[in-house]
Amino acid sequence: MANYIHVPDEAPAVPKIDVTVDESDCRAGALQLMRELRPSWKPSEVKIKFFTDGITNKLLGCYIGAVMQDVVLVRIYGNKTELLVDRENEVKSFRVLHAHRCAPRLYCTFNNGLCYEFLQGTALEPEHIRSQPVFRLIARQLGKYHAIHAHNGWIPQSDLWLKMGKYFTLISQYYKEPEQNDRLSMEVPSPQCLRKELVWLQQSLSLLGSPVVLCHNDLLCKNIIYNRREGSVKFIDYEYAGYNYQAFDIGNHFNEFAGLNEVDYKHYPDQDFQLLWLRSYLEAYKEHKGQGGPVTDREVEILYVQVNKFAFASHFFWGLWALIQAKFSTIDFDFLGYAVLRFNQYFKMKPEATELNLPELKNPTPSSSPLPPALSPIQAALPPHTMIAEGPLEVCVEKS
Template sequence: MTSPLVFFLFLQAFTDGITNKLIGCYVGGSMQDVVLVRVYGNKTELFVDREFEVKSFRVLQAHRCAPRLYCTFNNGLCYEYLQGVALEPEHIRSPANFRHIARQMAKYHAIHAHNGWVPQSDLWLKMSKFFSLVPTHFEDPEKDQRLNSEVPSAACLRDEMIWLQQNLSKLGSPVVLCHNDLLCKNIIYNQQEGNVKFIDYEYAGYNYQAFDIGNHFNEFAGLNEVDYTLYPGRELQLQWLRAYLEAYKEYKSQGTQVSNTEVEVLYVQVNRFALASHFFWGLWALIQAQYSTIDFDFLGYAVLRFSQYFKMKPEVTSLLLPE
């Protein structure tokens, strides 16, 4: 009589996310063949289109930009683990890494919409939805006091949202398939293969090219200990944007020659759209402060994003597109 095979299933929780809970499942002592299970955070269906997330996941997988999606279930999904390490803010500044990141983002942005459809950005629609979900008060007295004293009023936020749409929509930034949440922990570097891959596509969708890049530049500041002095300066940005445009044109079969004017135009667009990124995630954080069960100071994070928005606004609105 042969002895039955015995498998030991190991589980490892990943704690970097502040929206969902992520668990790695693997057999044996090493994490070689790992399956990731992501369980959606409480009430995230209010501001994340889970059906579109799965569609984006499959489109990106078809273009070899995403891991394999094994299955979905009512409150989560299961997918392939990408070998590598999640980058830190200090890593994404180095030329060796930022050129990989710029190229991978360009690959996303160059993916064609199906059947000749001309995509439209849903940024303003999402922002309006977020605004409608922002809490007007908290039951916790301390949180409620912070909301009233540290967060801009609803009237102020409404005015800024209208201003953003009126001013950014006319900058001429192309609408492309964007990741929309390219923080450091969503960038996986594989040293053996010498490349980067992006993970977590719940905010992926058609959006302004400049938003995706500006949003990534904002993430140079980090998440747990936010430091906006780390926002990339002009010279670093120009190098990054040139590397991006060279790759984007290559993927679009438009050659690789990039003019200084093209880089300058994108520079202005990106820094203007970085404002929209701060505003978007500020609204998001206020909603999370109301519903999330994850241990994170979402209200404090909202205050940081709105503060940086108003600090950055005069400087970036003075930037002019080249003639």
């Protein structure tokens, strides 16, 4: 979808610097970048701080002086992440969001990464994102994101199904380590099961009517920076940003209440909390869209159903993602175990999410929504030998 993200003419140009940073010895490459971006800095005075929270890339900050004021962040792409991330799309999203005052400035790209402005504030933890007033700030900021209009009134389309179809074709059925292969066969649903679930998701969720908007798509705690002094939040890391279903972005954020390193889905927000969050979100979304009138209970109820159906789809998305990372990533993280967690939670949430129904109209009219095509985007993205015939789908059971 990169070609469909329009960067405003007034957005600053982003130079490309011909430097490759060695992820095992970052300093030399980082100093080369600083010579271009901060030529007044003496190389001997440049300090480097390594950040350890990310599980996709490596991140470090360059600065001089006793305090971190003017900091240039250097992000080094993880091994084979180009299979998962559209880097052209990332840069365009970064520039669009900066033009709308929703993102820091992107200083440059380089051969295997990019450099951008450091935002002052605190990267949040799971306990912070449900607290007052932080959760309302997050809801309103996301509403602002989602209200960014497409170029010239173009009606965007989500590439969620094509992306998940691509991920499915990239998952490995074999790993180098025998222990990993044992876990894969014992704990991860079979490719046949995953394939059927993938098509069922597309057929079910595409008809919910969730608007397609410019989404962050990876709103975990550490990607939210809270500035207490200003009373504001900003989101960082736009690798997965792009046009997607509004409800996916929100449901994906709710899943992140469980944390990352010590995942506990008991922290998934309950209905009362969600209704408060969603009302704050809709107030900001309608305000930025220029849609008059107060938020109605029915609007909140509709969004609640959409969000909780897409929330369990986000488990499936990141489960596929983690299986790919388990094969290629050099970062010390149990990606295979993370995939097991996400797929288990997917099957645990599925019955309850499936039972949710959109509130009926008081004066119902015939639906104008088209039926799913004979060949869905998911099916079209899969190799010929993985095509699925139309008709009832088998129920897949999670592995314990």
